[in-house]
Amino acid sequence: MAGGFGVGKTTFVGAVSEILPLTTEAVMTDASAGIDDLGLTPNKTTTTVAMDFGRLSLDQDLILYLFGTPGQHRFWFMWDDLVRGAIGAVVLVDSRRLADCFPAIDYFEEAQLPFLVAMNGWEGQFLHSEDEVREALSLPPHVPVVRTDARSRDAVKSTLISLVEYVLTVRAAYGRTY
Amino acid sequence: MRDRDGTEDEPLFRPYAVTGGRAEPRYHLAMETLVSSVALKSNDYSLLGPEQESIMMLCRTVRSVAEISALLRVPLGVARVLIADMADEGLVRLHMPQLNQGQPDLNLLERVLSGLRRL
Ligand SMILES: Nc1nc2c(ncn2[C@@H]2O[C@H](COP(=O)(O)OP(=O)(O)OP(=O)(O)O)[C@@H](O)[C@H]2O)c(=O)[nH]1
Ligand SMILES: [Mg+2]
Numbered sequence: 001m002a003g004g005f006g007v008g009k010t011t012f013v014g015a016v017s018e019i020l021p022l023t024t025e026a027v028m029t030d031a032s033a034g035i036d037d038l039g040l041t042p043n044k045t046t047t048t049v050a051m052d053f054g055r056l057s058l059d060q061d062l063i064l065y066l067f068g069t070p071g072q073h074r075f076w077f078m079w080d081d082l083v084r085g086a087i088g089a090v091v092l093v094d095s096r097r098l099a100d101c102f103p104a105i106d107y108f109e110e111a112q113l114p115f116l117v118a119m120n121g122w123e124g125q126f127l128h129s130e131d132e133v134r135e136a137l138s139l140p141p142h143v144p145v146v147r148t149d150a151r152s153r154d155a156v157k158s159t160l161i162s163l164v165e166y167v168l169t170v171r172a173a174y175g176r177t178y
Numbered sequence: 179m180r181d182r183d184g185t186e187d188e189p190l191f192r193p194y195a196v197t198g199g200r201a202e203p204r205y206h207l208a209m210e211t212l213v214s215s216v217a218l219k220s221n222d223y224s225l226l227g228p229e230q231e232s233i234m235m236l237c238r239t240v241r242s243v244a245e246i247s248a249l250l251r252v253p254l255g256v257a258r259v260l261i262a263d264m265a266d267e268g269l270v271r272l273h274m275p276q277l278n279q280g281q282p283d284l285n286l287l288e289r290v291l292s293g294l295r296r297l
Binding site: 016019022023024025026027048051053055056058059062063064065067078081082084085086087157160161164165167168171 | 208209210212240242244245247248249253254255257274275277280281282284287288289290291293294295296297
């Protein structure tokens with residue numbers, strides 16, 4: 001799950017998760033350039049980056065985890081870890097604030113992780129069409145753009161089904177990469 | 179996770195080069211790596227540290243590394259080191275899905291799809 005600040009990512013995860021969404025934190029140490037004495041390191045900053053997630057048991061021995069970073073996506077190192085082994089990504093968008101999701105789309109394209117774009121309708125209202133969103137985001141024709149409602153279990157479920165179906169088509173058509 | 183044929187129940191480690199220094203876990207534990215505790219004789223529990231005991235209790239049901247970190251309120255890196263050490267000591271098993279060149283294999287995707295449809 002990726003998308004701009006406050007677009008409904010946690011709500012989306014919570015709508016299908018069997019547990020209340022949890023948060024795990026990672027500490028990133030950024031040693032800036034310069035002489036870095038191990039004791040006093042004024043140039044070293046640590047940043048805590050959080051990742052929200054929910055869990056969905058699909059079978060006795062099959063658990064699906066939905067991960068998403070809260071807030072702004074300045075820190076991608078946690079995603080680098082997730083992309084390996086991930087099925088795909090949902091980029092949740094508010095069509096009034098499309099620019100918020102540019103970094104996520106760039107990132108998944110670069111990482112070659114299949115993704116779809118899900119428009120979160122505010123109060124069930126969709127102010128833009130799928131085609132308008134596709135054009136504004138310069139998405140290639142094979143990337144699905146779907147409508148969703150982050151508050152609705154059924155809508156979220158069908159968004160996830162669309163994603164897995166898409167990933168299967170991509171694999172059938174292109175093999176390993178997309 | 180079980181293997182494709184549904185019989186394999188061995189831990190599926192992701193080997194990770196030891197780069198020296200105790201702080202580097204021996205296995206690369208992904209956030210979604212699943213952990214389950216091994217049944218111990220009751221007096222063995224007294225030998226566990228407090229974090230180890232919590233992890234043993236939590237992982238009576240299978241949980242991911244991320245869940246353990248969140249539920250114990252420890253940073254991911256700390257959870258990874260604790261869990262990797264416990265795996266070394268044979269206290270927990272690690273389970274990873276079958277990956278094919280870093281991606282979930284088609285069989286796994288099909289199972290996820292039918293699981294979602296059944297929800
Ligand atoms: N009306 C309406 N409100 C929504 C919808 N989706 C989310 N909200 C509300 O919008 C607010 C933000 O939603 P979150 O799910 O926390 O958004 P987020 O993307 O996780 O936010 P950050 O993690 O802070 O980036 C919450 O108060 C939600 O209840 C929606 O579809 N319609
Ligand atoms: Mg959130």
